[in-house]
Structures are given as structure tokens and as C-alpha cells.
Amino acid sequence: MKAILISSHYESRCSDGHNASSTTWNHKKVLLKDIRKGSYDKELRNLLRLTCSQHKDKEIEYFCDTCHTPICLACVFLEHREHICLTASEAVVAQKDRLVNYAAKVNEKLQHLENEKKVVCENFARVNKHQTEANANIEKQIEGIIAQIERHRQQALQLVEDRIEETLKQCNSQVEQAYLKITLAKGCLEFCETMIVHGKDEEVLYLEETITKRLQQLEELPNVDLKPIARDVFPDINEQTCGIQDLESLPSAQVDSVQTESNFILHSCLETSKISFKLLRIFDTGFDSDTQSPVIRSMAVGNNTIILSDSANGKIKCISTSGTLKECLTTGDDFSPFAVAVCKNVIGAVHANYLYMFDQIGKGTHKLMLSAKPPGGTIFTFALANYRNEGFIVGNLPDNYFRVYSTDGILQERFSLHLQKPLTNLSVDKSGHLVTCEWGDSCVRVRDLHGTKLTNCQVPPTWKPFAAHEDRNGFIYVVNNSQHAVSVFDPDGTDILHHATIPDGLQKPLNLAFDDEGLMYLVNIFGYINVYKVSVERLTVNAPRELGSTAWCQ
Template identity: 20%
Template sequence: MAAAAASLAEDDDSLRAVITEHFVNCPICFKEYDEPTSLPCLHSYCKGCLKTHVGDLTPGRTFSCPVCQRETRVPTEGLEGFSHNFYIESLQDTLLQPPRKRTCGACALATGAVVDATSKCISCHEYLCEQCAPYHCRTKFTKDHKIFTLEQLRSKEYKAEIQELQIFLCPDHKDEAIKYFCEKCQRPICRDCKILLHDDHKCISLDAAAESVTQTLQTKLDHLEKKFKEEDELLLALEKNTIDVEANIKQRAVHLHSLVDQQEKVLMEKVHAQKKSLDISLEHRKTNKGTVDLVKGFLGHASPGELLMMQQQLCDQMDNLQSSSSSRKIPPLLSFQLQTRDGVEEDLFKGKWFGDIVEVQNLEFRTTEKKETDIWNWSMLSVLEPQNVVQDSQEMMQMLEKPSCGEEKEVRTQKMRPPARCVQEFNTNCKYPGAIVVTGDQKYAIADFNRESGQVCVYLQTGEFDEEIIEAANNNELDTVQGLCHLPSGRTVISDYENDKIFVMSKLWKPVTVKCIDGPCGVAVNSKNHIAVAQMHDQCITMFDIEPNGKMTEIYLIEPDDFPSPFCLAYTSEDFLVVGHVNDGRVDILSPSGDIICHYTGPSNDLKKPQSICVDRYDNIYIADRRRNCIHIISPEGQFIQYFETEMGGVSFRFPWGLAIDQDGDLVVGLYGGKVKVFSFLE
């Protein structure tokens, strides 16, 4: 029973998370729905927001849905002609914690007063306060109405009774309840509608119609899910194939580069050998030139007597130099030049020796229906390297006079073990475990991104709660912790976004230093003990040096031109800085000097919300995408490797918020709601 109750509670939490993500906020104002109103395309908005968006509510006028851009016509009744979304309203009353506050409609109508509602009439959907509720059913028109308190609406005990008694009023006949379903018109109707407009149509009960519609929708849903599964398999296969082809291209380029490099070495040695064969001695020529300079000196400065005394010796030396000079051995017009073959550059430009990309039809992933095959029959890419390309490579070797290409350099790779195995799982007090760091004593320090709590919780390796850090330096309570990083000295750096401060904490979580900085987010430390602090709203990263006493000194600013929303940070072993732009679906990799080397936006530009980043000891980079519920793995060069896959959940996670690598090289994942899981994944 306890296990069943726990499972139900977890299902409720999961459902609440999905509802919070997709059904709570209006897409226009981004606030909770106020009078949720649906368009024919099924997208819903606040009634007031929709009125503002449409502007001109003249019947027949068309406007675009803000979400899907579908053209929608204003009904004859204007804004009132659109359907009220009772489903969203019901979710607000039953599943959301805390529930949306409601006000009494009777008090508002009678006196204009704003009084909190405590009950709801499920017959007319009127919210009532504690005083008005007893009187609601005392009129001829409302005597059969059913009233439940807001607590009863949220209780599962009354769910079946509420669904059975709930009444929906006809939009055409305001006081009549919907009781029938017209099969011809495919719409729910009331008694008056049946008599006046649908008398000769076949009408059935709502329960019978709901059963039939449920079967129809379930059939369509099964069909779509099957189609999406096949599409996912195709896309994953294409993604894997693309990665393989990229690796083949790089290997091919390395191979051809090695041919050119080796031939460069051969030609260099050849020209040096030819030059040496001429037997030109620089030292000998330097001596001869000294003799020439001596004769010049005599001619310019010696007296006539001195010149005549030495004239015979000077003439003999000059004759000897003339007869024995090595210059006579050098051909008068000798020079070297590199002789190349015409058309080589053109052949290289056309990829003659490199290869080409060809489409090879992949029959393995054909979908079951012909129409779907026509749409989703992907062609797989491959590097063209058949016999003709091999012959071109041999021709290139012959052209370069290359006797041997030697052994290729071995490339070290770290293989992952798919799927990853969960080795630890525990619950925390952190609703949004967005920053996770493993301390020197092998504990998990977890920051809660929830602005209402502002805390750092510490847990033992076993998952047991150890302590809670609420207060930092000078009695400053933590407000919104956005980043954590552990220093080699054993200290921990905490960034507090709302307080505009960076705190350096001792091993015992006592404050050592506090540094004021505007809107700090993610933090990371490199091999030089320099701390990088992301400032999302200032669109920059500030670098600090930290001294042994904990004092932080600003050393420089990283502020590229295109740097929209730097939020989370991590360093590779080579001090390359990985930066996640949380609001722009992008990850940048920066050189140690701060220059952007590359951008990563996902395999198909589908990276949406990079919430957290970490790097393992092999420099694999892990990116938690909170919006798409997955974790990307990329190389230090920004190339997609794969999605992180687990034994139980595949590649899907429920809102991943925080990531870290622990002392065993395992991946620590913080999930929405406070659950933390540790995965073993490397071979």
C-alpha cells in the first residue's frame, strides 16, 4: 500500500510538472490564465489578452493565432463566441499547488466587492464566498445546482462525484445544460437546440458520445505515436550516420594532409642536398673576401713606397684567388624552382582526391505505410571512397613522388557504455536543483534555484541530508543561488544573483570573502585558479584571481560582440571555457584567451534551454536541455556525440536542471522536484 501511495504521489508530481510547463501560463502575458478562452486551433489565452491581441472584434474579421499563426475568424457573437476552456479552469482548481485565487462572483455583481471565494458551483461554474454559498441554491433556477468547496475540488475523494454532477451550459441557450450529442453535426447540444435545430438528427447521450469519441481519438493517437516513433528512429539513425560521416571526412583530411606534409619534407631534403652537392664553403668564401678587402685597403691608403714593396705579393694572391675561386664551379645561371603539375589546384578544389558525399537509400528504416514512406524515406549520407577514389589517392601519391605514407597516428577515444546505469538516487529539499558540485570530502552541494528558498543543501555520498547553508557573510541570507564551484583549496564559491554577491566559503561552510558583482550566475574555476563568473544581463564574463587568503581581484572581462545570455559555465582540462546561453538555445566554446571558437545549437538546431553544463575527465561536454528534457553530449570541438541514454528512461529526463561529475567519473543529474540521480556510463 505504501509503495502504491508513493507511486501515485510521484505520478501527481509528474502531472503537476507537465501542467505547470504547458497549461498554466497564457502564451501572451506569460501569467496564469484569467478566464481561459480557446480558439478553434485549441490554443488558449486569457480572455483579456485575446481581446487586446485581436483588437477589432468585428464579426467575420480574421486574425492569426499568436502560437500557430492559423487564420481564425471572429464569430458572430464576437469574443463571447469563442469557447471557455473549462479544462484549464478545472486544472487550476484541482491540481495546481498553490491553487489560483478566486473571487466571489455574487459579491462582485451585487456590491462590487472583491471577496475570496471558498466554493464553486459546478452547475453554473460560479465561484462563491463563505457567506454567499448557502444562498446560491435558494432560487427556482438554481435549486438543483451542486456546490463544492475548493478543498473538495482538489480532493480525489470527490473526483468521480464531481465529474458525474458537473454541468456545462449551452453557449446558445445560456440557462440550458448540455445533455445530448448530435451525431450529424458532431457537437454537444442542449434540450432547446435539439427541439429547434436538431429535431430530425440522431442525438445520443453524452456518455455514449464520449465513449465513441474516446475510441476515435485513441485510434488517432496510437497512429500518431507510432508515426512519431518511426520518425524518431529515422532522425536518430540520420544523426548517428552524420556523426560517422563527419569522422570519415576528418580522417580523410588527416590522411591527405599527411601525404602533403611528407612530400613537403622530401622536397625540402632534396633541394638542400642539391645545394650541398655544389660544395660551396661559406667559411672559405669569407676568407677570400677578406683578402679582397685587404687589397682594397692597400690601394686606398698605402703610400707609393708601401704599395710598390707589396705589389708582387698582392698580384700573386689575386691571381691565385682568380684561378682557384669556387665561383667558377657554379653555373652562371643556376637557380632552383618548384615544378608543379597543371590542374592540381583545380582537382583539389573539385575534391578529386578527397571524395564526395553520396546518398545511399536506407531500406532498413522504411515506415509501414506508403504515404509515410514518401515523406520520411530519409537517405543516409556516406563518404564516397570506392575504387576510383582509392586510385585517385594513389595517383596523388605518385604525383607527389611519395614512397610511403607511414603508419597513421592512433586516435585515443573514450567509449561510453550505452545505456547508462543508475547507481544512486535520492530526494532533496531543493525544488529546482540547478547547481551541483562535489566537494573535497565527497559530498554533494546542491543549490536550489527556487527564489523562495535561497539555500544550498549538502548531502552525503549515500544521499543522506547533512546540512543546510542559508546564511553567508555578515548575516546576509542567501536569496537566489545561481552557481557553485569547488576550489582546489577545498573552499566553495557561491554566486547569489539577487544579492549581487559572490561568497567564498571555507571547508566548514563559513564565509571567507564576499565580492559585490552585478547579477552573477554560473561560476567555474580553471587550472590557474582563476574564477569565471557569468553575468547574463550584462552579457559578459568577469574573471577573478583568488589569493590564498580568499581575496578576489578582478583581472579582465570577456565581452564578445555576440554574447546574448551567458548563464552556466564549465572548463575543460585545457582551460577552454564552455558557456551556455540559457535564453538563446546556444552553447559557446571559448579559447583560454576568451575568443569564441565555435557555437553549438544542437544536432538540428534543436537545443532550447541549456540550463547546466559539466565536463568529464575526457573533456566530453554534457548539456542539460530543460525545455527538451534531454542531455546533449558534445566534443571539446563542439561536435554532437550523442544524447545521454539511461537504462530506464532512454534519452528522456523530466526537466533536468543541474549536472556534475563526481569523484568516480559518474554523472550527477538534478531533476525538477528535487530528485537527484547518479549514472555510471563510461567503459
């Protein structure tokens, strides 16, 4: 085999010297830079032939698969004669196959690592984005709070100025009255003294009645109230501002609650709403066709019809808005409807772990299993509502999911929200947001479908919210069963009205609904319904309310 002579440059005398020698005349002469470029890699590999580790003068021709080592022909007949031996070319093919498999696995692992890197980078970017959004949101909230505090300051100063101006006017009036009374008293006294000293006998005799009347008038003059102005004439500004906290001492987790609380204090200083209930009619939903006294579990209103689930009589009652029974729906089975809703001309009802649908003529069209019965036979009390007049939404599923079904019985959407279980009632407002009654923390919340809390209506821990609906003005009406009342919250979640229902003849209200005209229907478990006309009047209030104050309407 020809050798390769490496040189960084050609020297003619060196080349001639190699050509003159019998041992090197046939050597190939190349430049070092060409070697570095890889131009002679194949020739170099051919020169570097491996030799046997046991027989240095023998080249590698075989591979012992048992010992996993390259050997020569002599080794095959000596140390490895009982081993599995392959020719070098066969061993190279097998080894290349294994290397291909290893390379594929390494490539797969590399791809997995690349994906992990991508996810980590995305998470990093997402965290940075969330941080930026959170910082911007906090700055925006703090700016809003500062603006609200400034408006509160101006309002409080104006309140003091108005009250002082009113009080000064009162003081000026009292001063004028005092001067007038003093003038009258002096005139009467001067007349009497003149008659006593200078009056003639006949004048005294004839003017006796006049003098007597003037003396009586003098005695009867009312005393001027000279008491100092009490401090309670002026507004207690300390009390008005006691709800504004030191923002620097607040932990970051309470920034959102500061916004809500400040809005409550300051919003009431600027504008409020007066809501009044007018009872229009009362009727009973127990009819002669009932075999038992009604037990109402749920109510919905649509198409000028009141839909009631009467679990005691095992049917759904369809009643006109004036209280006339139109028809009853049942399945023929052991039917005990719980939640009901109406969408277009389709009525939905939940019984046990099934969702039933009835068409406009009262025929059952679908029976959908919502979930398997849990161990022990316990049945979940599912929440049901009309979803944007497109179908029905079901909540309180065992897997914590919400599902949206079309009126054709097709599952349209499935999503999960973290609730303070149990969920006792569900409704959907005009924007498609969910209004949920959550007994876990006695709260009514408005959420979007991503779970973002838009409004929190915190009710007292002494009672549980049985049902909640939003009217067309954005106010939230919550049934207060234990206190026989309906509470009204504004769109910010502030409690602005508490209407007692016992004076209206309705005990323990259970559910409520609104019709297309805005009338409110309130039902109790025994099937008695009160119909109210609700009026909303926007008012501007000069004096701020104290934190926690509530308007009570009896």
C-alpha cells in the first residue's frame, strides 16, 4: 500500500529525495491543508488498518460476537474457536444496524427534549405575560381607587359646605326672629311705662284692655332657643371615610377586594338606585287533578307560561301567567322532576340522573343520561338553565363539569369551573354569563365561561341562596328562604334592597323568574306564586352611606 507524504509546502529537493529512495519512490505527496479539508480521508482510513490485539502482525479480519471484540484469523482457531465469529464485513453491517436503531432512539429523545424546551419557553413567556398583565391590572385598579378616593374627598367637602351653609341660614333666621321679638317687647314695655307715669285717669281706664293685652303678649312671647349648635348637625367625616384603608399596608392578594370595597363606599356617595316591588296578584298552583299537595322544586317562565316541577305529583305543570293550568307533562315512569327550564318551545327537566326534553305538544323527545349513579345510589341534584336561548346548560355534575345540550339532545360544549360546592341553582344572564348559587361559602357569583368571577354577591352566613336571577337592568335578585325575603344586589355585588315576603302572604320563597315584560314571579315549595312589578329609579345621593348599610323595604 502506498504511503502518503504530508507536507505543508512542496520543496523540490525533498520531493527528489523521496523519488530517489527505493522505499519511498512510490509514496504519494500531498499538502497538509488538503488533509485538513478532508480531501484524503478515505486514503487515511485505508492506511490506518487495525491489527489484532493478540497477534500484532495480523490484521483484523473477524469479529467475535460472543466476546464483542475484533480478532484475526489465528484467534478464530485458537482462543475463540468455540465462539460465534463473524467476518469483519458482516460484523460492520450488524453494528451499523444497531447504530441506526440507537440513532433513531437518540433522535426521538432529542425531539422529546426539543418539545420540552418549547413547552418550558412557552411557560416562561406565559409567566412573563401574566406578570405584565397582573402588574397592569393592579396599577389600573390602584389608579381607580385613588380616583374614587379623590371623588369621595370632594363629595365629603361639598357635604360639609352644604350642611354649614344650611345651618348658617338657620342661625341668621333665629337672629332676625330674636331682634324682632326684642323690638316688640321694648315697644310694649315703653307703652306700658308711659301710661303708668304720664297717662291720664280716663286714658288708663279706657285703655285698660289694650294695656292688659300688650302685657299678656309680652309674657307670651316665646323664648329664643339659644342652645349651641350640636355637633351632630354636621356630618361625621371620620365615619364617612373610615372604610378607606391604607393601601400600602394591603397584601397583594387583597387588591381586588379593595377595589370592590372602595366601589361600595364611593359609588353609594354618587349614585344609587331605588327599587320598589308592587304586588300584582297571588295564585295557588294546586289543582283538582293533583293527588297530593304540591311540592315545587323549580320554576321557569317562557312563552307566557310558568313551568313548575311538582315532584310530589310526579309531573311538570304548565300554567298561564294568570294562574290557569294549561297542561301537565310526565313520562309515565316513576317521575320526580327536580330542575326545569324552557328554551324556545322545548321544556327541559332533570329527574334523578337524566335530562328529559318535551316538545311544544308535551311529547317526550329525548332522555339523556347525565352521569352514572354514584355508589350507594345517591342522586345528585342537578342545576339546569336556558343557555342563551340555544339549548340547555346542566351544572353540578359529579365530575364538576358543565355541559351544554342543544334542543335536539346533542352535546354542544363541555367545560369545567371551580365552584364552592354544592351548586344549588344556575341561571344565565343576557350576556351569556353564569349566575351561580354556591352554598360552599354562601355566595352568589356571576362568572364567564372561563371561570373568571365578574361579580360576587356575599350573603349572610345565616341563610343559603336558593335561587338567583339577573333582570334586564343588570340587578341580581336572590331568594332568601330562611328570612322569607328577596335580596337585590347591584351589578357591583352591593346589597341594596331586602324585601320581606311575609307581609305579601308568601312564606319561605323557593325560586324566582322573570318574564319578557320584566314581571317577577316568586314561588314557594307549596306552590303559591306572587307576581310583582319591579320598578327601578336612578337616584343621586348627596350623602355617602356608611359601609355595610342596607336599604330595607318591608
